[in-house]
Amino acid sequence: AQQRRAQQRNNDRRAQQRRAQQRNNNRRAQQRRAQQRNNDRRAQQRRAQQRNNDRRAQQRRAQQRRDNRRQADRRRDQRRRTDRREARRREYRRYNRQQQRRLRQQRYNNYQRQFRDRQNRWERRQRQLRRQNRLRRLRYQQRYYNRLQRDRLRLQQGRYYNSLVNNYRYNRGGNYYYTSSYGASMLRRAVNDGYAQGYDAGQADRYDEWDYDYQNSYGYQDASYGYNNYYVGLSEYQYYFREGFRRGYEDGYYGRRDYGRYSNGRRSLLGSILKGILYISLY
Numbered sequence: 001a002q003q004r005r006a007q008q009r010n011n012d013r014r015a016q017q018r019r020a021q022q023r024n025n026n027r028r029a030q031q032r033r034a035q036q037r038n039n040d041r042r043a044q045q046r047r048a049q050q051r052n053n054d055r056r057a058q059q060r061r062a063q064q065r066r067d068n069r070r071q072a073d074r075r076r077d078q079r080r081r082t083d084r085r086e087a088r089r090r091e092y093r094r095y096n097r098q099q100q101r102r103l104r105q106q107r108y109n110n111y112q113r114q115f116r117d118r119q120n121r122w123e124r125r126q127r128q129l130r131r132q133n134r135l136r137r138l139r140y141q142q143r144y145y146n147r148l149q150r151d152r153l154r155l156q157q158g159r160y161y162n163s164l165v166n167n168y169r170y171n172r173g174g175n176y177y178y179t180s181s182y183g184a185s186m187l188r189r190a191v192n193d194g195y196a197q198g199y200d201a202g203q204a205d206r207y208d209e210w211d212y213d214y215q216n217s218y219g220y221q222d223a224s225y226g227y228n229n230y231y232v233g234l235s236e237y238q239y240y241f242r243e244g245f246r247r248g249y250e251d252g253y254y255g256r257r258d259y260g261r262y263s264n265g266r267r268s269l270l271g272s273i274l275k276g277i278l279y280i281s282l283y
Contacts, residue, residue, distance in 0.1 A: 100164055100230075107230040108155055114234065115152060118222050125218050136204035141218050144197065147225055154228035164231075170280035172239070183231035184280050187240050191278055193226040194241035195260050196267040198248025206253050214249035243277045244269060 122145050129138045166178040170187070179187070201217045214220050223238035223245065247259040247269065260269045269277070 104230040107233060111152075111155060111224070111227070111234055114224070115148075118148065118224065121221070122218060132210075134204075134208040134210060136207040137201070137210070140200050140204040143200075144219055144222075144225060148222070151224070151226060151228040155230070167283060168280055169283035170278060177236075178283070179232055179280075181282075182229070186229060186231050186237065187278055187280060188274070189226055190237045190240040191244040191274055192268040194223070194244025195248035195251075195269045196244075197225055197241075198245035198250075199252035199260065199267050200248075201245070202249035202252030203255075204252075206255065212253050214246050214253075217245075217249065220245050220249070240278055247273065 122141070125141060126138065129141065164180050164182070166180050166183075168179050168181060168184040169176055170179070170184075171177075197219045198214065198217075201219050202212075202214065205212070205217075219225060220242055223241040224234060225241065227234060227237050248267070251257055251259050259273050260267055268274075
């Protein structure tokens with residue numbers, strides 16, 4: 001009986017060990033299943049990440065294609081604009097010596113026709129100023145007229161160049177006009193000379209204690225001071241001369257420098273004012 005009880009205890013112990021072993025096996029199997037689930041989840045995450053990477057790469061490629069198309073469109077548009085500019089430049093009128101002579105003669109004839117009227121008007125104005133005893137305006141007007149005589153002589157002796165190209169552009173009244181580099185320089189000078197002459201005229205009226213009236217000034221009405229070559233038409237020159245003149249007259253009459261400056265013995269418009277009147281550039 002004692003041996004049977006010992007045998008039973010051994011059997012119970014082995015059964016307990018088997019159950020413990022089974023529990024261990026079950027726990028390891030559960031751990032393996034958990035590990036497998038973790039592996040599956042990480043694999044799923046890697047696949048999702050790969051899909052995201054593929055989608056972003058696809059988006060980058062699509063964006064790159066759009067950028068390339070836009071760049072190609074911009075380059076194409078730039079080439080078209082360049083081609084149009086070149087076409088317009090090729091359309092610029094070139095004046096050879098013979099054409100320059102004809103142009104000069106046309107503009108000189110126009111100048112001469114107006115000069116006779118200018119001379120008669122100057123003589124009438126001189127008599128009027130003497131009657132009014134406006135001595136400062138008399139001296140100013142005499143200096144102005146002396147310069148007209150010199151300009152007339154220079155206009156008769158105008159130079160010729162091998163080629164004259166209208167490659168400068170400016171805007172007036174919403175329209176574009178074209179001229180050569182010589183014409184551009186001449187128009188800038190017209191505005192500055194107009195300012196200087198307007199200043200002297202306004203100052204003369206102030207010293208003579210005369211009313212403010214730039215439009216009745218001989219210089220404003222004539223507006224051909226400094227017109228000594230044929231690169232621009234007289235009417236175009238006069239327009240810009242008057243724009244400078246009325247600003248100079250205001251500064252001279254009131255004794256201020258709102259529009260211009262005095263430097264190296266010469267009066268001229270401020271750069272910002274000049275650009276506001278005449279913005280001309282190579283085109």
